[in-house]
Amino acid sequence: MASEIAPDVYAMRHSCAHLMAAAIRELYPEAKFGVGPPTATGFYYDIDLPEPLKLDDLQKIEQMMRKLRKKKLRFDRRELPIEDAIGFMREHHQDYKVELLQLLRDRGTTAIAKETGDDTAVDGDQSGVDSVSFYTTGNFVDLCRGPHVENTGQCGEFKLINIAGAYWRGNSDGPQLQRIYGLCFPTKEELEHCMWQMEQAKLRDHRKIGRELKIYRFSPEVGAGLPLWLPRGTALRDELEFLAQKEERRDGYLRVVTPQITKEELYYRSRHLPYYAEDMYKPFEIDGERFYLRPMNCPHHHQVYLAEKHSYRDLPVRLSEYGQVYRYEASGALSGLTRVRGFCQNDAHIYCRYDQAKDEFLKVMRLHARYYDLFGIKDYYMRLSLPDLDKLDKYVDEPEKWLAALKIIREAMIESGYPFREVEGEAAFYGPKVDFMIKSVIGTEYAISTNQLDFLATQTFDLTYIGEDGKEHPVYVIHRAPLGSHERFVAFLIEHYAGNFPTWLAPVQAMVVPIADRHNDYAEEVRNLLFDADVPTGTGGLRVEVDTSTERMQKKIRNAQLEKIPYILVVGDKEAETRTVAVRLRNGTDLGAMPIAEVIARMRDEVVNRRDIELPVIETAGDATAH
Ligand SMILES: [Zn+2]
Ligand SMILES: [Zn+2]
Numbered sequence: 001m002a003s004e005i006a007p008d009v010y011a012m013r014h015s016c017a018h019l020m021a022a023a024i025r026e027l028y029p030e031a032k033f034g035v036g037p038p039t040a041t042g043f044y045y046d047i048d049l050p051e052p053l054k055l056d057d058l059q060k061i062e063q064m065m066r067k068l069r070k071k072k073l074r075f076d077r078r079e080l081p082i083e084d085a086i087g088f089m090r091e092h093h094q095d096y097k098v099e100l101l102q103l104l105r106d107r108g109t110t111a112i113a114k115e116t117g118d119d120t121a122v123d124g125d126q127s128g129v130d131s132v133s134f135y136t137t138g139n140f141v142d143l144c145r146g147p148h149v150e151n152t153g154q155c156g157e158f159k160l161i162n163i164a165g166a167y168w169r170g171n172s173d174g175p176q177l178q179r180i181y182g183l184c185f186p187t188k189e190e191l192e193h194c195m196w197q198m199e200q201a202k203l204r205d206h207r208k209i210g211r212e213l214k215i216y217r218f219s220p221e222v223g224a225g226l227p228l229w230l231p232r233g234t235a236l237r238d239e240l241e242f243l244a245q246k247e248e249r250r251d252g253y254l255r256v257v258t259p260q261i262t263k264e265e266l267y268y269r270s271r272h273l274p275y276y277a278e279d280m281y282k283p284f285e286i287d288g289e290r291f292y293l294r295p296m297n298c299p300h301h302h303q304v305y306l307a308e309k310h311s312y313r314d315l316p317v318r319l320s321e322y323g324q325v326y327r328y329e330a331s332g333a334l335s336g337l338t339r340v341r342g343f344c345q346n347d348a349h350i351y352c353r354y355d356q357a358k359d360e361f362l363k364v365m366r367l368h369a370r371y372y373d374l375f376g377i378k379d380y381y382m383r384l385s386l387p388d389l390d391k392l393d394k395y396v397d398e399p400e401k402w403l404a405a406l407k408i409i410r411e412a413m414i415e416s417g418y419p420f421r422e423v424e425g426e427a428a429f430y431g432p433k434v435d436f437m438i439k440s441v442i443g444t445e446y447a448i449s450t451n452q453l454d455f456l457a458t459q460t461f462d463l464t465y466i467g468e469d470g471k472e473h474p475v476y477v478i479h480r481a482p483l484g485s486h487e488r489f490v491a492f493l494i495e496h497y498a499g500n501f502p503t504w505l506a507p508v509q510a511m512v513v514p515i516a517d518r519h520n521d522y523a524e525e526v527r528n529l530l531f532d533a534d535v536p537t538g539t540g541g542l543r544v545e546v547d548t549s550t551e552r553m554q555k556k557i558r559n560a561q562l563e564k565i566p567y568i569l570v571v572g573d574k575e576a577e578t579r580t581v582a583v584r585l586r587n588g589t590d591l592g593a594m595p596i597a598e599v600i601a602r603m604r605d606e607v608v609n610r611r612d613i614e615l616p617v618i619e620t621a622g623d624a625t626a627h
């Protein structure tokens with residue numbers, strides 16, 4: 001994370017952490033300091049204090065920080081031999097700094113960064129640590145490698161936001177420090193934008209909205225990390241699959257269905273075993289043979305490819321499946337729909353010739369862009385993971401194949417015209433990988449989709465085609481999943497739309513509200529007419545419900561609005577007589593009485609184009625609004 005921050009912002013945030021520590025030292029002279037690295041939005045500092053801080057205390061600290069900021073205290077650097085440094089920190093009762101210095105002396109800087117999560121704590125290389133740098137800010141002296149801004153007047157705009165417990169050096173048997181989080185930005189506007197974003201993220205939290213809108217549930221009897229998709233959440237999945245099927249068919253994909261368990265030999269062949277075993281669940285036996293829950297769909301799809309012989313004229317073969325997979329996650333890491341133990345991927349594998357690979361990859365990128373346009377995702381980029389190219393031959397058998405695959409991907413990315421970044425040092429051994437990074441309307445970044453160009457599967461699975469020359473040739477495999485998994489993508493969509501899904505996607509598209517019991521029959525008739533109307537949806541017809549509860553009309557309307565249902569169709573005597581409905585939108589807009597055919601035409605328009613005529617805006621104060 002920290003490595004992607006601009007260097008000047010990095011120095012400012014890091015300096016701001018010093019400023020906070022200096023303020024805390026003024027207020028709590030007995031404070032002992034751990035580490036305080038910069039973060040993607042500011043910084044934190046782990047501090048040992050005699051008593052737990054309350055949120056109110058943060059204001060006091062902030063005030064002191066402002067006071068010290070005004071003084072424009074310089075960040076003065078000095079060097080000390082390591083033994084003197086240890087003595088100095090011991091004298092000042094800074095036990096944690098003493099520990100860090102000893103760790104530095106005995107094991108070098110890398111160990112410190114690894115154990116504390118702070119790579120700014122100390123200077124120098126692994127080897128030959130004999131002196132360390134200190135920075136003084138007013139009365140506060142910190143062990144630090146820098147860099148800093150010149151003085152405390154340049155620490156930017158900050159806000160302390162939270163306190164949490166943090167174990168020293170991540171060790172749960174060791175002392176627990178208080179971690180104080182701060183935001184820090186060059187300008188007030190950026191700071192305020194970040195605070196707005198955090199507030200919106202809370203209002204739009206998919207776990208909160210997912211519960212309110214009855215999208216999914218966890219049951220302790222089923223198990224953590226194994227979501228149960230409720231009827232309304234399942235409607236979302238149905239629509240996404242309906243969309244994917246159509247877009248994929250258009251691009252020449254064929255759908256397949258494969259089992260979720262497999263004999264262990266398949267995973268030895270695919271090299272998931274033993275290399276990926278940590279992420280897989282323990283095997284089980286059926287009639288004396290060992291089986292696994294599948295962590296990936298690829299080996300199954302390769303078996304489908306192998307079901308028949310392919311000539312050069314058959315390629316590309318594009319096999320798609322919304323495939324359920326299971327991967328191990330530690331219980332502590334599980335979170336809502338974003339970190340789960342079982343999920344369903346928008347998966348596909350494209351088997352092609354070398355000369356087709358670039359065009360196929362480009363097509364996959366264009367498919368992403370079509371989806372993003374549809375969902376109003378404006379901010380996205382591709383992230384190409386590269387290995388350390390100088391050392392490529394050390395961990396790849398055939399570096400020239402790797403480089404050939406890389407060339408294809410680079411060309412396709414450039415030709416696409418979409419923004420991309422290259423990141424070194426984290427590529428897969430079987431080929432280059434491109435992740436699509438997308439941002440929700442409030443700016444949260446999600447990694448949804450991973451794409452790979454794989455030249456190794458042809459060896460491990462003997463994936464070949466018969467060329468014009470009558471001989472066998474290797475195929476290239478593209479792995480792709482533009483809509484990621486249902487779980488993560490729906491979590492994204494909930495935040496992105498704040499639960500106000502566009503009509504085509506809304507789990508319930510219209511709620512019919514009979515004014516009195518005697519209007520229930522007509523309400524039911526309206527529902528059936530809408531369902532039977534010629535509107536293509538993923539659920540066989542428009543999703544319409546009738547509110548037959550005993551609530552009063554106003555309350556029924558309010559409930560439908562809270563459920564974020566796009567259309568509310570009120571029916572009473574007049575409507576029954578004139579074969580109309582009184583149309584309200586969830587944002588409060590009153591469209592008045594409309595003939596049923598007109599409502600159908602309007603909804604059809606929105607569903608077919610997958611675009612709402614009027615963007616939903618919820619006017620209720622304090623509610624999350626869609627932009
Ligand atoms: Zn520093
Ligand atoms: Zn795959």
